[in-house]
Amino acid sequence: MSSGPRNKRKKNEEPAVGDGMLDRVVKIKRCAAVVKGGRRFSFAAMVVVGDGQGKVGWGYGKANEVPPSVQKAQKQASRSLVQVPLVDGSIPHQVWGHFGAAKVLLVPAGAGTGIIAGQAVRAVCEATGIHDILTKSYGTNNPVTLVKATFDALEKLRTIEQVAALRGLEPAELVEN
Numbered sequence: 671m672s673s674g675p676r677n678k679r680k681k682n683e684e685p686a687v688g689d690g691m692l693d694r695v696v697k698i699k700r701c702a703a704v705v706k707g708g709r710r711f712s713f714a715a716m717v718v719v720g721d722g723q724g725k726v727g728w729g730y731g732k733a734n735e736v737p738p739s740v741q742k743a744q745k746q747a748s749r750s751l752v753q754v755p756l757v758d759g760s761i762p763h764q765v766w767g768h769f770g771a772a773k774v775l776l777v778p779a780g781a782g783t784g785i786i787a788g789q790a791v792r793a794v795c796e797a798t799g800i801h802d803i804l805t806k807s808y809g810t811n812n813p814v815t816l817v818k819a820t821f822d823a824l825e826k827l828r829t830i831e832q833v834a835a836l837r838g839l840e841p842a843e844l845v846e847n
Contacts, residue, residue, distance in 0.1 A: 692796070695717050755828065757778070
């Protein structure tokens, strides 16, 4: 089953999913089921998809071969996009994210700092469009769990305008108090 010629891209170039979306394959796992004739292998893929401007989602796909599992994960990720508030290429405030044994700390950074993060958290930050951030992960180093903990943290982010609206105040009143 050939799907046509493969696109050649440079090492640091982002792969495109469609509609300007960027995708990152975080993890591909090989699973084995023991059957009467031996072992039957299947593959599971974890993919992060984002537009680079605050929208990001993750997906997990399983199939008998790697390419279909990645495609399933991309499809699921594009359906589960969340909007993340960004302030000058970083996040509005420090936040913790938890999932299972994983804990992730995200700290806003000044311009020019870059993304200081491990592989799994870096994939989420790059797909989101965050350019300057400091991160630290505690607990497990499982990339799937770290991605889910990072999403938990990103979903907790609020801008000062959002907090003021929730409290029924003007942003200037919120800063004064």
